[in-house]
Amino acid sequence: xxxxQEPVRKYLYHLARVDHPVLREMQAYGExxxxxxxxCEVGRVLxxxxxxxKAKRIFELGSGFGYSTLWFALALPPGGIVHHTDADPENTKxxxxxxxxxxxxxxxxxxxGDALESLAKTPGNFDIYYCDIxxxxxxxxxxxxxxxxxxxxxxxxxxxxxSGKVAHPNPDASTRAILKYTRLFWNDRxxxxxxxxxxxxxxxxxxxxxxxxx
Numbered sequence: 001x002x003x004x005q006e007p008v009r010k011y012l013y014h015l016a017r018v019d020h021p022v023l024r025e026m027q028a029y030g031e032x033x034x035x036x037x038x039x040c041e042v043g044r045v046l047x048x049x050x051x052x053x054k055a056k057r058i059f060e061l062g063s064g065f066g067y068s069t070l071w072f073a074l075a076l077p078p079g080g081i082v083h084h085t086d087a088d089p090e091n092t093k094x095x096x097x098x099x100x101x102x103x104x105x106x107x108x109x110x111x112x113g114d115a116l117e118s119l120a121k122t123p124g125n126f127d128i129y130y131c132d133i134x135x136x137x138x139x140x141x142x143x144x145x146x147x148x149x150x151x152x153x154x155x156x157x158x159x160x161x162x163s164g165k166v167a168h169p170n171p172d173a174s175t176r177a178i179l180k181y182t183r184l185f186w187n188d189r190x191x192x193x194x195x196x197x198x199x200x201x202x203x204x205x206x207x208x209x210x211x212x213x214x
Contacts (some may be wrong), residue, residue: 003164003197016040020074022102026067037064038132038158041199043071046130046156049204050075053154055127058082061115061141062133066095066108068158071101072130073107083122084108085115116144125150125176132158135174138181146188149208157181158196161201 004012017040018024019022030037050058056079058072063084072082082119086092092112099105111118117131131141131151138157145155160166160182165175185193185203189211196202 003161003200012041013039016044018044022098023067023070025101025207026065026070026098029065030067035064038071039199040160042202043068044207045196045198045202046071046105047075048104049154049156053127056080057126058125058128058130059119059122060085060130060132061119062086062131063091063095063115064132065091066124068130068132069095069108070098070102070104072128073102073104076107080107082108083111083118083126085111085113085118087113087115116140121145122204125153127153129153129155130157131155135159135162138177139184142181142184149207151207153207155203155205155207157185157186157205158202160195160203161197163200166201 004200023043026039046068055075056077060069060083063069063086066084069082069084076082084092084095089112092110096105098108116137127149131144132140133141149155161179162175162178165171166179168175171179182203185191185205190208191205192208192212193203193205196204
C-alpha cells in the first residue's frame, strides 16, 4: 500500500537531497544494498529537531550503519554525544568508517548488541530518544523509555505508518506491535504526540511537565 503517489514521492526525495559528501555516499550505499535507512527526507527532520531542542545527548535505538546517527551528529554542539546501537558488528564498523570520514567520530559512542539492553546499561538522561528497532520490539521500547525520560525530552519514532499497513484490516505481527506502540504514546497523557506523514511516518512524542489537557 503506497502512502504517496510515485510522482509526489520522487518530488519530495529530490527536494530533500543534500550535498554533504558523506551523507550522499551513505545514501547511495543504502540504496544499492536495499538497506532500510530513513533517507534524506527524514534526515532533515532529525537535524531540525536536534537543533531546535538544543540537544546535547541523543540515544538511538537501532542505528544500522549510522545514516540517521550522522544527521543527529551534524546538529550537535561541541561536546554533544549521540549513542549508536546495532547488533551487527559489520554495521558498527561501517558506521565508524563513515564518521571518521566525516570528522565526527568524537561525537559518537558505539554500542554493539541489543539496543534496549544498551540503553539500560547507559546511565544518564537524554534530550532525544530515537526509536527504529525491529518493529515487534516497539512496545518494549515505549516501556524502556517511559520510566526514565524527563519533561522536555523527546522521542522520535520511525516507520509508524509502515508502508500504509497500519490501515490494513488484518495487520501482521509487526504492524500490530506498531499499532500498540502508537496507542501507548497517544494514550499517555504525559506525552504530546503527533505524526509527520513523511516517508514512512515519523512519530514525535514530547514528554510534558504536566499531564496534557486535551
